[in-house]
Amino acid sequence: MSKLQDALNQIKDPTVADAKTQFEQLINEGKAASEAFIKSSAEQLEQWTIDVSNKEMSQDEFDNLVSSQTILAKNFVASQALAAQERAEKLTIKTAELAATKILPALLIAVI
Amino acid sequence: MFKHRRLLLTPSSVAICAIAFSLCSCATVTKPSSQVRVQQLKDVHLAFIDHYTCVKATPATWDQASFNSEVAKITQQFTDAEAAESKAVPARKEFIKNSAKLFQRDAALVRKQHCLSPSFAANKKKQLQQNYDLFLQQQTSH
Numbered sequence: 001m002s003k004l005q006d007a008l009n010q011i012k013d014p015t016v017a018d019a020k021t022q023f024e025q026l027i028n029e030g031k032a033a034s035e036a037f038i039k040s041s042a043e044q045l046e047q048w049t050i051d052v053s054n055k056e057m058s059q060d061e062f063d064n065l066v067s068s069q070t071i072l073a074k075n076f077v078a079s080q081a082l083a084a085q086e087r088a089e090k091l092t093i094k095t096a097e098l099a100a101t102k103i104l105p106a107l108l109i110a111v112i
Numbered sequence: 113m114f115k116h117r118r119l120l121l122t123p124s125s126v127a128i129c130a131i132a133f134s135l136c137s138c139a140t141v142t143k144p145s146s147q148v149r150v151q152q153l154k155d156v157h158l159a160f161i162d163h164y165t166c167v168k169a170t171p172a173t174w175d176q177a178s179f180n181s182e183v184a185k186i187t188q189q190f191t192d193a194e195a196a197e198s199k200a201v202p203a204r205k206e207f208i209k210n211s212a213k214l215f216q217r218d219a220a221l222v223r224k225q226h227c228l229s230p231s232f233a234a235n236k237k238k239q240l241q242q243n244y245d246l247f248l249q250q251q252t253s254h
Contacts, residue, residue, distance in 0.1 A: 056231035064221045068214045
């Protein structure tokens, strides 16, 4: 079992089950991407989630990293060809939003 | 064989080689000022994160005045770097503006927590290094 799965398994709230599955799929898809920025964004987001689950980072710190990465991702998405922008946005900005709005709040309740 | 050697050592060929060598030296030693400025912003931003990383989970003694002064100084460096960029290359101005936004967020977090966890500092430095290095690589290849 991966460290990300270990972290997500700590969330027992059934209302977040779909979000957990979606998040894991997006992270895996991002990590498999050929674009260095998307791959790196997914790897970093995974690491941040694991660090919060291990109580090594605060929520404010996680939010800082996510909001900073969103600024960088917007720039990256804008630099992509029009046809590739939707996928790039899904694997960077949307995944980070999902982590910040659904995964992190449930994870913090589970680990605190 | 001797003919070739004579050809290589003529005064004109030596002069051409000398000019070519000096041009190559300039290209490798001198970086455009824009790259130097971005490299300086990268160094100062990473040093700021290092400075405010908690040591053994204990915040260092908090000095609000010193912190405000440091943030003001770095903010001015970002402002000056952005102003120094030509309007002809809007991507550079945009990059510096975005990097300044990241710095302001980091400064706000330090203002709130007074120190940063070692995990956050490691993650943040990785994020910043990738941001600045990608830009510097693009500038070098252009």
